[in-house]
Amino acid sequence: MIQQIAFVLTLAAAVFIIARRVGTIRKNIRLGRKPLADDRPQERLKNMTLVAFGQKKMFKRFIPAILHLFIYVGFLVINLEVLEFVIDGLAGTHRIFAPYLGSFYTVLMNIFEFLAVAVLLSCVIFLIRRNVIKVKRFWNYEMTKWPRLDANIILFTEVILMLAILTMNATDQLLQQTNGHYTQTGSLFFSSMLMPLFNGLPENTLIFIERFAWWFHIIGILAFSIYITYSKHLHIFIAFPNTYYAKLEPKGHMNNMPVVTNEVKLMLNLPDANPNPAEAGRFGAKDINDLSQLNLLNAYACTECGRCTSECPASITGKKLSPRKIMMDTRDRMEDVRKRIDKGEEAFADGKTLLNDYITKEEINACTSCNACVEACPVMINPLEIILELRRYVAMEESGAPASWNGMFQNIETSFAPWKFSPADRFNWAQENK
Amino acid sequence: MIAPTLAELTAKGETPEVLFWVGCAGSFDDRYKRVTRAFAKILEAVNVKFAVLGTEETCTGDPARRAGNEFLFQMQAMNNIQVMNAYGVKKIVTACPHCFNTIRNEYRELGGDYEVIHHSVFLQQLINDGRIKMKEGGSYKGKKITYHDSCYLGRANGIYEAPRAVLEALDADLVEMKRCRTTGLCCGAGGAQMFKEPEPGKKDINIERADEALATGATTIAVACPFCMTMLNDGVKNKNKEAEVKVKDLAELIAESQGLVG
Numbered sequence: 001m002i003q004q005i006a007f008v009l010t011l012a013a014a015v016f017i018i019a020r021r022v023g024t025i026r027k028n029i030r031l032g033r034k035p036l037a038d039d040r041p042q043e044r045l046k047n048m049t050l051v052a053f054g055q056k057k058m059f060k061r062f063i064p065a066i067l068h069l070f071i072y073v074g075f076l077v078i079n080l081e082v083l084e085f086v087i088d089g090l091a092g093t094h095r096i097f098a099p100y101l102g103s104f105y106t107v108l109m110n111i112f113e114f115l116a117v118a119v120l121l122s123c124v125i126f127l128i129r130r131n132v133i134k135v136k137r138f139w140n141y142e143m144t145k146w147p148r149l150d151a152n153i154i155l156f157t158e159v160i161l162m163l164a165i166l167t168m169n170a171t172d173q174l175l176q177q178t179n180g181h182y183t184q185t186g187s188l189f190f191s192s193m194l195m196p197l198f199n200g201l202p203e204n205t206l207i208f209i210e211r212f213a214w215w216f217h218i219i220g221i222l223a224f225s226i227y228i229t230y231s232k233h234l235h236i237f238i239a240f241p242n243t244y245y246a247k248l249e250p251k252g253h254m255n256n257m258p259v260v261t262n263e264v265k266l267m268l269n270l271p272d273a274n275p276n277p278a279e280a281g282r283f284g285a286k287d288i289n290d291l292s293q294l295n296l297l298n299a300y301a302c303t304e305c306g307r308c309t310s311e312c313p314a315s316i317t318g319k320k321l322s323p324r325k326i327m328m329d330t331r332d333r334m335e336d337v338r339k340r341i342d343k344g345e346e347a348f349a350d351g352k353t354l355l356n357d358y359i360t361k362e363e364i365n366a367c368t369s370c371n372a373c374v375e376a377c378p379v380m381i382n383p384l385e386i387i388l389e390l391r392r393y394v395a396m397e398e399s400g401a402p403a404s405w406n407g408m409f410q411n412i413e414t415s416f417a418p419w420k421f422s423p424a425d426r427f428n429w430a431q432e433n434k
Numbered sequence: 435m436i437a438p439t440l441a442e443l444t445a446k447g448e449t450p451e452v453l454f455w456v457g458c459a460g461s462f463d464d465r466y467k468r469v470t471r472a473f474a475k476i477l478e479a480v481n482v483k484f485a486v487l488g489t490e491e492t493c494t495g496d497p498a499r500r501a502g503n504e505f506l507f508q509m510q511a512m513n514n515i516q517v518m519n520a521y522g523v524k525k526i527v528t529a530c531p532h533c534f535n536t537i538r539n540e541y542r543e544l545g546g547d548y549e550v551i552h553h554s555v556f557l558q559q560l561i562n563d564g565r566i567k568m569k570e571g572g573s574y575k576g577k578k579i580t581y582h583d584s585c586y587l588g589r590a591n592g593i594y595e596a597p598r599a600v601l602e603a604l605d606a607d608l609v610e611m612k613r614c615r616t617t618g619l620c621c622g623a624g625g626a627q628m629f630k631e632p633e634p635g636k637k638d639i640n641i642e643r644a645d646e647a648l649a650t651g652a653t654t655i656a657v658a659c660p661f662c663m664t665m666l667n668d669g670v671k672n673k674n675k676e677a678e679v680k681v682k683d684l685a686e687l688i689a690e691s692q693g694l695v696g
């Protein structure tokens with residue numbers, strides 16, 4: 001009974017904290033300007049199914065894709081077992097599904113154990129790749145202490161959680177031999193290998209270990225669920241809306257600015273211009289509230305894997321630009337703004353902005369708009385769009401583009417080409433024959 | 435060489451099959467003017483009824499837009515759209531992937547709805563339809579050629595195979611760089627980088643790409659974009675390889691094989 005009450009309280013606390021955090025994230029995304037687009041739902045559903053659910057873009061790099069697939073499938077399937085945990089915890093039962101499923105329960109448990117071992121090994125290999133082999137993309141300059149620690153915490157926790165499941169099943173099987181409360185599960189392949197470790201211990205100790213592992217696993221999972229909402233690991237949920245709402249136009253398309261269209265039409269005296277347009281607002285983006293909600297959703301979906309940065313020509317050749325950092329900065333800025341709002345302070349009055357204080361001009365000026373980052377991202381994040389919005393602000397609100405760009409603008413204005421040639425010479429190529 | 439303007443044709447009451455959008459590099463850059471002429475000669479030789487805008491053409495606005503100046507972009511775009519709509523333009527071919535991308539993907543929202551074809555796809559169609567007849571044992575037969583993907587053709591618009599199909603029609607030995615197609619490395623010029631010095635770093639992007647192209651052992655680096663052409667040319671020169679390795683546009687290669695240019 002005490003166990004049941006403790007369980008209800010723990011579960012309720014976890015659900016409360018997660019719900020509050022989800023609300024915060026939603027509010028943060030709504031700080032963005034343009035709402036999420038939901039036209040062409042069939043194409044969107046297809047993207048979500050293939051890319052998020054089907055992991056399609058992960059398979060450009062085979063080894064991490066396979067290991068990641070184990071963890072992903074393990075995560076989905078082992079959650080079924082958590083369902084049993086929750087029911088047992090609430091009802092005070094033990095392995096409530098076992099009698100109903102009979103020998104199929106044994107099969108299921110063996111599948112879970114296989115996945116638990118696969119997850120465990122994958123996480124260990126991932127830890128080695130990060131910390132021993134030091135795969136380059138995990139060590140770029142924006143991967144400071146916290147992002148590296150965050151990744152390690154997640155992997156380490158998963159290892160411990162899987163060990164807890166196996167320990168629980170091992171002691172449980174020993175207890176099944178002596179204690180009637182412990183429902184027969186049939187032989188479980190992987191955990192039975194651990195049984196010799198616990199064999200011969202007094203029954204009380206075994207019960208303690210089994211209960212401890214049970215509690216450790218369920219509390220671990222709940223704590224983990226809370227933790228990921230603060231970490232880069234949020235991609236396990238946000239990848240789904242992120243791929244659903246991702247842009248459907250060809251990657252080369254840059255979003256139009258209708259306010260500018262109207263002004264240009266007015267200047268050219270076109271009949272369909274609106275003579276009394278609404279207040280234009282800021283051109284381009286200086287801070288997160290100038291970005292689109294999709295840009296902000298992207299920032300929460302980013303798992304800091306660095307596939308984008310490892311393909312970025314600017315980053316490859318040693319420039320300061322890293323598309324991953326663009327996403328991390330955007331997310332950090334959202335979190336910082338939210339902290340101010342929560343303290344009752346004015347959200348954007350801290351004298352800082354996304355541009356300059358988080359992302360510098362040197363970074364955005366290095367981008368070749370090559371779309372390598374967009375192509376590389378396994379969850380369809382678009383760092384380029386943020387870069388281009390920041391450039392719009394610099395060029396139009398500050399006239400602060402690099403001097404040679406301003407020169408290029410002038411050439412286009414005066415001679416209708418980015419170089420200084422006479423427009424009258426434009427057709428000379430047909431006469432020459434060099 | 436015949437390069438009729440749309441104004442001339444319209445005055446005669448004729449309509450061309452397609453408008454050849456030359457672009458600023460194709461009009462003013464000495465190296466790329468050769469590509470423009472090569473492509474025009476191909477069109478002429480295979481009797482495609484085409485026209486150019488001549489001095490009525492202006493910058494699409496792409497570099498201004500990528501550098502953040504949306505006003506300037508839209509001014510350019512609106513002017514070009516007004517000109518083309520007045521002539522009733524329906525179909526456009528261009529050798530510049532940036533012009534291609536802008537007119538194809540970005541003019542529609544501003545009132546310019548055209549069928550836009552990149553010259554790599556156009557050439558492939560001409561070959562497939564038998565309008566360009568490839569000769570047996572051309573001068574590129576068995577020669578090593580590597581193709582550099584332009585970002586604005588490849589990732590931006592999903593065109594990876596047409597340029598390769600054109601090269602294969604030359605009977606050449608097509609070798610790929612390590613980073614190609616969806617993972618092709620940029621030449622370093624896109625996003626208006628063409629018009630400024632690179633930001634501080636360890637290496638220039640075009641040198642990195644030229645290194646990779648030279649590593650294939652190809653004697654010809656095929657490109658399909660005026661900016662890639664400039665960047666890779668500079669990269670090859672930087673490595674003192676310009677005598678052995680040539681950077682050429684697809685249109686030049688086809689024109690050569692047809693004996694249209696020397």
Ligand code: SF4
Nearest residue numbers: 312367368370371373
């Ligand atoms: S689009 Fe810009 S940020 Fe993205 S990979 Fe290319 S250069 Fe890097």
Ligand code: SF4
Nearest residue numbers: 302303305306308377
């Ligand atoms: S933007 Fe995408 S590719 Fe880049 S680090 Fe984030 S999740 Fe990885």
